[in-house]
Amino acid sequence: MKGRRLIQRYGTFLLAFCLTACQVKRPKVVLPDAKMENVLYDYHIAKAMGEEVPYNESYKRVLYVESVFKKHGITQADFDTTMAWYARNPEVLAKVYEKVNQRLKVERDGINHLIALRDNKPDESLPGDSIDVWIWQHIYRLTGMPLNNRITFKLPSDTNFHDRDILHWSVRFRFNSGTPDSIHAPLMAMQIQYEKNDTVIGACKRVSSAGIETIGLNADTLGKIKEVRGFIYYPMQPSLRSLVVDSISLMRYHATDSLAVAPKDTLGRADDSLPKQEKAKQPIEQKPMEIKEVVTPVAPGREGARPRPRLEKLDKISSQPLQKR
Known part of the structure; x- marks a missing residue:
């Protein structure tokens, strides 16, 4: 004890x-x-x-x-x-x-x-295909001044986003006085960030004339979307007073097709699936040699002589003995 x-x-x-x-x-x-x-x-x-x-x-x-x-x-x-x-x-x-x-x-x-x-908007986007997921106001007025020269947005994904979703951001541009030059043209850009290694794809364009501009993005192999973001930047130009952007939409489309997988090239041979050892055991197919007769012309003065046939080998060698005539 x-x-x-x-x-x-x-x-x-x-x-x-x-x-x-x-x-x-x-x-x-x-x-x-x-x-x-x-x-x-x-x-x-x-x-x-x-x-x-x-x-x-x-x-x-x-x-x-x-x-x-x-x-x-x-x-x-x-x-x-x-x-x-x-x-x-x-x-x-x-x-x-x-x-x-x-x-x-x-x-x-x-x-x-x-x-x-x-x-008065839901916490997450609506389910289904062909849904406008833009949740902000649909009209803006930009003057090009430092505090009023850009529009930015950041939209996190939710359970209604699927793999391989296609996103189209459309905006109508209206210039109050003329059209901008190439230096002062508005810049429109959008990016999609995926959860796979935080990979980002994006696109941007310069808007040189009034009308509707659209940016479309999608990826087939990057998986789940993490976030969608974009901006419109309008540099100041003294000759133009303001820019109005309206009819803004961010359409989300679910992919309805399936990814096609390319089949392996078999070259039309039935034995490609066999291992190398099995291929070595397969007997080599031997085809008989084709024989044709070639008649030698008769020399002058020997017209009565019988022409002797001459054998000529074609294409492939045969393992079978030739038949005597």
Whole structure:
């Protein structure tokens, strides 16, 4: 009994020692996981807000980040020191960021839902073929000024997007005063990003005259669509006052055909499917040699002599003996 109790005590001691040794030592200046999660959540929101401010107001980006540090009672040095420690312990950082990403996703979904309610539009596109998935306004007026010289859109895919979908973006351009030159012509571009290696395909065109312009994109082998994005850029031209774009649509068509797979070339031979060893065992087919008679002309003065036939071998060698005449 004493020996068993002694073993149990040593086992408990060893277990406690292993658990203590496996724990990562964290300096006191490093923020705990729960607080670091809250800081990173607010930090990334502040960085996203800073990306949306105009260039002449870039100072606000610094103010947004400083407001996060002030909210949580830390300094820039505390944040940098903590991030350096987490970088040396990626397994701990991965767990913190997993929770941060979940919170950001919930926040994004809530914002998208509020936008859909405001615009009286569904959260996702309608199912079916030949659907207009454009969810923004259908008419814009661009003046070419720095704050009014472009239209951008970004449309994430949903469950109603299928592999090999075809997307056609159509826009009607109307110039209020003449047509632009080649330098100041509007630029229209669209891209599709796929989940497979984040592959991107795209197309763009210069609009040199009024009318409807369309960009069509699709891919047969890239799989699921991740995001569709595009823009219209209108550079300023003093001689033209404004550009109106309307009748905007982004049509999505499901592919109804199947991909054709080219058959292997068999060259019309029935034995191509046999392994090389089996082909070696197959007997070689031998065809009899064709024989034809060639009559030699009779020399003058020997008209009574019987012409002697001469054998001539054609094409292929025969393994069978010749028949004597």
